[in-house]
Amino acid sequence: MSDLLERLRGRGWRMTSQRRVVAEVLDGEHVHLTADEVHVRAARLLPEISRATVYNALGELVTLGEVVEVSTDGRAKRYDPNAHRPHQHLVCSRCGLIRDVHPTAGPLAGLPAEERFGFTVSGVEVTYRGLCPACA
Amino acid sequence: MSDLLERLRGRGWRMTSQRRVVAEVLDGEHVHLTADEVHVRAARLLPEISRATVYNALGELVTLGEVVEVSTDGRAKRYDPNAHRPHQHLVCSRCGLIRDVHPTAGPLAGLPAEERFGFTVSGVEVTYRGLCPACA
DNA sequence: ATAATTGCAAAATCTTTGCATACCC
DNA sequence: GGGTATGCAAAGATTTTGCAATTAT
Numbered sequence: 001m002s003d004l005l006e007r008l009r010g011r012g013w014r015m016t017s018q019r020r021v022v023a024e025v026l027d028g029e030h031v032h033l034t035a036d037e038v039h040v041r042a043a044r045l046l047p048e049i050s051r052a053t054v055y056n057a058l059g060e061l062v063t064l065g066e067v068v069e070v071s072t073d074g075r076a077k078r079y080d081p082n083a084h085r086p087h088q089h090l091v092c093s094r095c096g097l098i099r100d101v102h103p104t105a106g107p108l109a110g111l112p113a114e115e116r117f118g119f120t121v122s123g124v125e126v127t128y129r130g131l132c133p134a135c136a
Numbered sequence: 137m138s139d140l141l142e143r144l145r146g147r148g149w150r151m152t153s154q155r156r157v158v159a160e161v162l163d164g165e166h167v168h169l170t171a172d173e174v175h176v177r178a179a180r181l182l183p184e185i186s187r188a189t190v191y192n193a194l195g196e197l198v199t200l201g202e203v204v205e206v207s208t209d210g211r212a213k214r215y216d217p218n219a220h221r222p223h224q225h226l227v228c229s230r231c232g233l234i235r236d237v238h239p240t241a242g243p244l245a246g247l248p249a250e251e252r253f254g255f256t257v258s259g260v261e262v263t264y265r266g267l268c269p270a271c272a
Numbered sequence: 273a274t275a276a277t278t279g280c281a282a283a284a285t286c287t288t289t290g291c292a293t294a295c296c297c
Numbered sequence: 298g299g300g301t302a303t304g305c306a307a308a309g310a311t312t313t314t315g316c317a318a319t320t321a322t
Contacts, residue, residue, distance in 0.1 A: 014321060016277065035312080050279045055312065057277095071207030075287080076311060090247065090255055101251045111226065111264055115237045118269035119226055125263045128247055133254035150296060152302060171286080186304045191287065193302095211312080212286060 003027070004081055007066060021045040022057040026067060026081040032089075032098040034076040072096055088125075092132035101128065139163070140217055143202060157181045158193040162203060162217040168225075168234040170212040208232055208263075224261075228268035237264065 004027040009015060025041040026033065033041070039054045058079055061067035068080045070089065074096050080089075087100045103126075111121050140163045145151060161177040162169065169177070175190045194215055197203035204216045206225065210232045223236045239262075247257050 014276065016321070018278070036310090048279080052280075052313080053278055069209055071209050073205055073207050073213070077209070090251075090253065090257070092255065093258070099253045099255070101247060101253075111237060115226075116266075117226065117235045117237075118272075119228065119235070119264075119266040120272050121226070121264050121266040122229070123265045125265065127261045127263075128255075128257050129259045129261065130255040130257040136254075136256050150301070152296070154303070184304080188288080188305075189303055195288095 003084075004066065007084075008061075008064075011064065013060075013064070017046055018042070018049050018053045019057050021049065022054060023061075026061070026079060029082060030098070030100055031082070032070060032072075032078040032080050034078055036076065038079065070098070072098060088127065090128045090130065092135055093129050094131055094135040097132045097134075139220075140202065143220075144197075144200075147200065149196075149200070153182055154178070154185050154189045155193050157185065158190060159197075162197075162215060165218060166234070166236055167218070168206060168208075168214040168216050170214055172212065174215065206234070208234060224263065226264045226266065228271055229265050230267055230271040233268045233270075 005020065005023045008019075008023060013019070021042045022038060024045070025038055035051075035055055035058055038058065039049070039051050042049050042054060058067065061079070061081075062069055066081070066083055068083045070078045070080050072078055072089075072091050078098065080098075080100075082100055085102075087102050090099045090101050091097070111124075141156065141159045144155075144159060149155070157178045158174060160181065161174055171187075171191055171194055174194065175185070175187050178185050178190060194203065197215070197217075198205055202217070202219055204219045206214045206216050208214060208225075208227050214234065216236075218236055221238075223238050226235045226237050227233070247260075
């Protein structure tokens with residue numbers, strides 16, 4: 001399971017008890033917590049952890065590329081630890097539930113030059129919208 | 137130009153001077169303003185318009201399906217009036233600039249049943265990430 | 273030892289709400 | 298006229314910041 005912690009240690013990320021619980025809470029599949037949810041869960045393991053520290057840790061994990069920020073059009077951003085295996089998201093328009101889904105038909109065709117407006121394109125993000133079983 | 141205003145009138149949207157300037161400000165291609173930007177521009181045409189009214193109007197336009205909310209991972213949501221013609225977004229990771237791009241290779245293959253987790257899938261959203269000419 | 277991380281509390285951002293007043297249909 | 302939209306100001310939700318105290322390496 002705890003690939004995330006090991007990867008972080010391997011990359012020399014200074015480990016503190018706070019950072020450890022943040023990483024533990026995030027680790028897994030189909031995990032897409034808000035900063036506040038991370039804080040609540042982390043505080044169950046380490047009661048004195050502060051919100052600011054959670055935000056700090058999340059920001060660094062994003063910078064390191066170990067966690068991806070996902071805006072699901074709800075208010076708060078969500079954090080996805082599944083950054084190493086490319087995937088897409090399936091989001092419930094009503095309750096916000098997110099599932100990871102995996103590209104089936106090879107990678108998306110790149111954007112043709114005449115549609116690039118001079119941009120240097122580095123990636124593409126795909127999100128499916130719909131209703132989850134519970135909301136349908 | 138003002139397809140948006142006409143469409144809204146046609147749908148019986150109660151028209152007020154505030155709503156008119158909001159619609160005017162939003163209308164066009166490659167327009168992706170934040171609520172606050174809409175407010176600033178609207179206030180140039182109608183100084184006494186309030187932020188709350190702008191939020192109300194935007195919320196209704198989204199509900200009506202005439203405007204689409206776009207979260208670009210920056211902080212504030214952006215509003216895209218180009219809801220009638222399907223398109224995708226090309227977003228600058230540094231400055232947040234957004235351009236509309238148009239699907240070239242037909243629609244994306246639908247999500248296969250075994251990847252749906254019981255969801256009723258209603259649409260898919262594609263966002264290209266990169267750096268705009270000015271930021272590269 | 274030393275530089276980085278933490279916690280706190282306050283501020284910055286973005287959005288929503290309640291209610292009296294003004295206005296569209 | 299009747300009901301809806303507006304403006305205001307205050308509250309709510311989310312995230313960031315500055316700085317002294319603590320802690321990992």
